[in-house]
Amino acid sequence: MHHDSPSASRTHVLVLLKAMDVLQLLSEGDEFRLRDVATTLGLSKATCHRILGTLVFGGLVEQTSRGHYRAAAYAGRGVETLHTDDHMLRSTSRDAMAELRSATDENVFLFSHRDGRAHCLEVLDGRFASDITVRAGGTLPMHLGAAPRVMLAGLSDREIWDYQSARELLDTSSELSVATVYADVARTRRTGVVISCGEVDYKGMSIGAPIVDTSGCTIGAISVGTLTAATSPERVAELVPWVVRAAEQASAAVEPPAA
Incomplete structure (x- = not known):
């Protein structure tokens, strides 16, 4: 036409x-x-x-x-199934997110991943709510931001290769090289947490940890977001265990699939 x-x-x-x-x-x-x-x-x-x-x-x-x-x-699964999975993740993560927000007073995010994108499912406003860049319903590339990067590390090597190939073909605005992304994946797999500064918003930083199902597959991520200028190294050290604990709590609430 x-x-x-x-x-x-x-x-x-x-x-x-x-x-x-x-x-x-x-x-x-x-x-x-x-x-x-x-x-x-x-x-x-x-x-x-x-x-x-x-x-x-x-x-x-x-x-x-x-x-x-x-x-x-x-692609892959149908829309109805995806919505069901997202609803389940919201339900199993609700208590963990609320406790994390209460303990830290920071913005708390819940992400899932599909089709090569990180999908923001829910946001609990913290002390810097007016500075939130990503809202529920928004998406991010899998290699930018704490929650997306921690989910990328949870993919198989083949899935990461496919994602990287598509990213190179798309010529995205990111200047990260393939080697840099793979190095980040290896580091995240060792530490189980990602600290991101200025990737999604130049003023912000975030800390993310993975939510895994009963088989050990990464199905989502919980993160906190705050302002870099208002966050000292000591504050980051305080936040990391809170985020990891929330992700572990959400993971423990995930029920095994029906037989």
């Missing part, structure tokens, strides 16, 4: 109309190569690449390990 007429350009944002065409094409449920999407819709490869990259970043489209594209709803 073409939207390049003068009347269309006066009343609509053309790139949004083109993005809608891309989503409509991908909603058929098949995987598409970049050149196939561009050819089918009459777009240049450069324009198509920018649109697809933005849609992937926003969680509406996925890029497979082969570099193909598909609508996010067709």
